[in-house]
Amino acid sequence: MTWKQVFTSSVGKKLVMGFTGIFLILFLIVHAGLNACIWAGDNGEMFTKGAHFMGSNWVPRILELGLFAGLFLHVIQGLMLEFANRRKRSVGYAVSYGNEGSKWYSRSMGLLGTLILLFLVLHLYHFWLPNRSNQGFLLGEEINLFEKMKLEFSVLWVVIVYVLGCISLGYHLAHGFQSAFRTLGIHNKRYNTLLTSVGYAFSITITLLFAMMPVSFYLGWV
């Protein structure tokens, strides 16, 4: 059993999804925590310090490469699995099993993921790209991200798209969080029950936290 064989079987590919999924969940915690500094009530002072560290220190900048690699793997593997799985039933049913046997969002991970991806393109275009290009993609001078947030989130459609992106992420996680742990082999009933509850709590918290950021700027709360 070579490593390649281990990770390219159907179960192996699912392991890749589980590992990268949990990795992205960890990223979300860091990202949400840092961005929550916008609510410190200091007109972005604390947030700017944090953002400056993330952008100008080589440790988070190297970790950023890992983040992109993990995201890339998750997206490519996820989409490939989605399309491969769709091809396994060339003649469909006249009457579908639908929501009787499973939750709609558990069956829509590909769609939800694609919505997240579209949102991410816009999101990177708003903040990551202007900042990094200003830095010459190395450790150069950063832009003022707090002001940039103020600017972008003064536009209603941008705020709406961000909130919708967060909701897609929330549903993706509502299934993904507990599913990832099952993928990694947690089969103990007590843990599965716990992880399902923690998963829902996490999904709701993350969705609200991220969604409130553009809303807060739009309504002038920060």
Place this chain on the structure above:
Amino acid sequence: MEHYNMNLNLKVWRQKNCKSKGEFKLYRVENISSEMSFLEMFDVLNEQLIHDGEDPITFDHDCREGICGACSMYINGKPHGPWQANTTCQLHMRAFNDGDTVVVEPWRADAFPVIKDLMVDRSAFDRIIQAGGYISVNTGNAVDGNAIPIPKDDADASFAAAMCIGCGACVAACKNSSAMLFLSAKVSHLALLPQGAPERKSRVMNMVAQMDKEGFGSCTNTGACEATCPKEISITNIARLNKEYLGAGFTSDK
């Protein structure tokens, strides 16, 4: 519940062989007793078709008591019909009312090609079992049943997994046509017992490889399989299978 008779409209998938296209045909059955099984209702319909000089509907069945896993009809959008924890042969007509229209389709999955009408080829499952769903023992005197102590909970969980009758409803219900619930039941019932230990790593690897070769999809933990399984095989078996796979994948020496 009181006995009653009913008239039904049936919309049944008819397909000559695995190459032909197939289509739905409408049939009407009358005076069906609420105490009949679903398959008996099909027997009545087939008698009628034979009487009219038409080709009877082909469907799989054997024990007709819910233990062999041969029967396989996708009824009104659910494998094995509306009842929970139930096989098609144990579905009784009291599940329906006079005047109902019932849509009956075969299991749909490319790994289960239609042989004719409602009968599909499930030999892929046999080949998955052949790839490792067994233990190798030398012949000789039978060992005393209690010679190896086994925790009661493990024995119970193993037995619950061994209940799988290989009907394929899990594949039919899954949006990915994944056979993971079946496979996980077959791996789990051996993985939970000491007798399964010697071949533990090769078993899971070989059975997963065979499953992929047969063209089943991959699992996304939606739970549709568990919801439809006539033997209530738990989806936690899939997590156990993943653990077995992870363990074997990371530690096997070959």
